[in-house]
Amino acid sequence: MLRAVAARDRTMERPLxxxxxxxxxxRLYRAAWALCGSREDAEDLVQETYARVLSRPRFLRNEDDLGYLLRALRNTFLNQKRTERRRVRPDPLPDQLDLVADPNARDPEAAVEAGELYAAVAALPEDFRDVLVAVDVAGLSYKEAAKALGIREGTVMSRLYRARQQVVRAFGDDAS
Structure with missing residues (x-):
């Protein structure tokens, strides 16, 4: 029975x-305008729908061209919306660009403190300064610093303690 209905439907098909x-x-334009909400988008949608429908031969099962075209219009609209949702959208720019913080810019207070710290380290005696730079700035271990400076590990620990104390004193009582 289903085969008979399908065969009958195929015989009733006609090309668009x-x-x-x-x-x-x-009518398509008014339907597109209702879907899109703007005249320009509606014009584009109708044009895209016609381009898709006319791109290859279409066969209709009954005399209703408008129903077929409205379905094609709706499907084209939904496909466009799906495509838009998948696109990556950049964040909008702020209204006032001069208020955007530069992530690479240094904090002026931190820059002043760093300058004072480096000045205090530079004012240390050479033996203390070398140990402090090797361990705290370069990140060497006590053993690596001792080997690089040609001194014993205990001497590195002792000089490092004294160097740190002198830097703290150079900043005064408010240093933490």
Whole structure:
């Protein structure tokens, strides 16, 4: 029975006549405008729908061209919306660009403190300064610093303690 219905439906199929599509343009445009909300987008949608429908031969099962075109219009609209949702959208720029913080800019207070710290380290005696730079600035272990400076590990620990104490004193009582 299903085969008979399917065979009957195939015999009732007719090709979509491109010359008759212009008579449905106004209705498609109004439907597109209702979907999109803007005249320009509606025009683009109708144009895209016609381009898709006319790109290859279409066969209709009954005489309803408008129903087929409205379905094609709706499917084209939904495909466009799906595509838009998948696109990566950059964040909008702020209204006032001069208020955007530069992530690479240094904090002026931190820059002043760093300058004072480096000045205090530079003012240390050479033996203390070398140990402090090797361990705290370069990140060497006590053993590596001792080997690089040609001194014993205990001497590194002792000089490092004294160097740190002198830097703290150079900053005064408010240093933490």
């Amino acid at each position: 006549d491109p010359t008759r599509l212009g008579s449905h343009l106004d």
